Amino acid sequence: MTRPQPNPPLRPADDDVAVLFRGRYVEMVRLAGLLGADDPEDIAQEAFARLMRKGALDADPAPYLRAIVCNLTRNRHRHLRVVREKTPRAVSEPSPEQAAILREDHAEVIAALAALPPRRREAIVLRFWLDLSEREIATTMGVSPGTVKSQLSRGLAALAQALEAKA
């Protein structure tokens, strides 16, 4: 019997994006959220859409996807900074649900994290949430491993200082 072979109606890259979507979408939403995006789903969706438009994927497309999420979130922060200067009330704050879910000590850490400069916050989230190596973080952020090391060190120091001040 001839083995039936379905002809995919999607481009191969679309197939791959669909698989990637299933495995990674929630992760990307959460990454954008942890980086402080005001609409993490929008960021994650745009990242996947860009990947889809790219047409071909790398052997492991996850680093590329993470990099898009980081870049888009950073751009969004820049935009919000401008908005805030004009309309001070348009500051993103944790939703009531988030505030209710987070324990007080967690909330303190997250608040301290939110006060870090975006690059420092990125390095911290990629290292301590995704457990990426310094080299992987460097690839994601588009900087050198030395810069990552520096951002991590300064970020941790700033967090420790902020939390000790509250203690």
Add this chain to the structure above:
Amino acid sequence: MNNHSMEGRLRDALAAQAQTFSASPDAWQHIQAKAGLSGQRRGRPGPRGTGWLARHSAFVLPAAAAAAVAAVALSATAIAHGFPGTAGRGATARSSGEPASSTGPRAVTSNGCAGQPPVSPLPVWARTGFHPADQAMPQVMGEAGNIVAILWADRDALHSPPLQDRNNKILWVSRFPFTSYNPLVIKATLAGSTRTATVSVPGGPGPSIINLPAPGCWTFHLSWSGHTDELKLRYVP
């Protein structure tokens, strides 16, 4: 505060904060709209072609990231059953129980174990992505008719241990539209034994590679997004 406790607090807080962000069920449609794809490409996520098979291994998470992602993206049940490092689509089951014995689960009757699986047109709700839509495919339908397992070979599709040159590929298609991206949890029992295995397919029904620890007739108890079904699949040596 020393570095160790600082890092521990940070990890705990990030994991807790991450849980507060969730995905909407229509995310895939939004992505396709953003990508500017035509209506033909729209639909629920889940590759239907053959492209995903060859490149499957590219989507397995790095081990370190997998542990972190598994902690927040997969259910505690899946982790408890021993799959913290298999957040990709492929999964090798962790087995438990005893080797085959004369007593065990109920008799094998499903068509997935009675000879080769039927090769016939898929149910209408499982045809998305297949061209022609009514082409015959090797398949095993769940007993409740809620899910179909599409196999990629019409003879001896599944092997234990897996073949060197072919994976145990199963495309799971649910009758129900997607409402969440919770994992498809498979609790498999080997006929004629108390041997069991549990596999979690991240993201729910879709493409998967299901490796089981022994050949024989396995009963799959499937649960996903509040739905359940059961079917039998034969793994040959």
